[in-house]
Amino acid sequence: MNDERLERQIKTALERDARPLPSGLRARVSAVPDEVPLLTAIRSACPPSVGSRTSPAMGRADARRAPLPGATRATATHMKR
């Protein structure tokens, strides 16, 4: 099979997966700027989830350094090595 034919076959196969734009998506995307304040409010209102190593004030680097709940001093020392 030559390259041209193979590429045509691939295009045809992929075309079968294409879907028309769903009717509600335009409105959903239009509403995106209004969602952000809502999401921010929800996030700030929720406490960190159970078992989470992070708190809202904790950055990623802090989270990496923070011991897991239940870790002993020995574990923390071991983790530092």
Next chain:
Amino acid sequence: MVGIGRLEGVIGVEPVVSGGTEAERRAAFERFSQERLERVYRLASVILRDGGEAEDAVHDAALHAWLHWADLRDRERMDPWFDRIVVNACRARLRRRTIRPLSQGPADPPGPDPVGGVLDADVLNGALAALDPDHRIAVVLRYTADLSPAEIAARTGTREGTVKSRLHYARRRMRSVLDEAERASAGGSR
């Protein structure tokens, strides 16, 4: 078919990316996202092979784009920037799940097949679905969006050489799957 790369500079978008009032920024984002919605949804639906998931991926991408809207400085880079966000949203979803197995096929009935036989398209479709997410994304961007390897690299955060390698691997795999199907078909008809 107009590819993603071909659209750059064609659509007369003059968005107020940063600065301006909140209403102006919203209007610019609205215009920008709505003009590209059909194209990026189509892309997402082909990458994910699932209309519902594609809808969620495009919505996630729009949310991410709006959150970083003020950071965007270069108007020339807006299309690759948005495409990259969409591709990343799709990749994250692909990695979280196993792609629909071949036996279930696409959700909608396939359209007319002007090139090969239906058997070939079915076989290829299954083989394309089984590709690794990064390989599938490269193939979709190449053959659905008509992008060059350099343009694909800009949208996937990889090097052009990596894209070429992924496309080469995927084509070789597709060729071998088709050859095998043809041999099986010829053997069965004897």
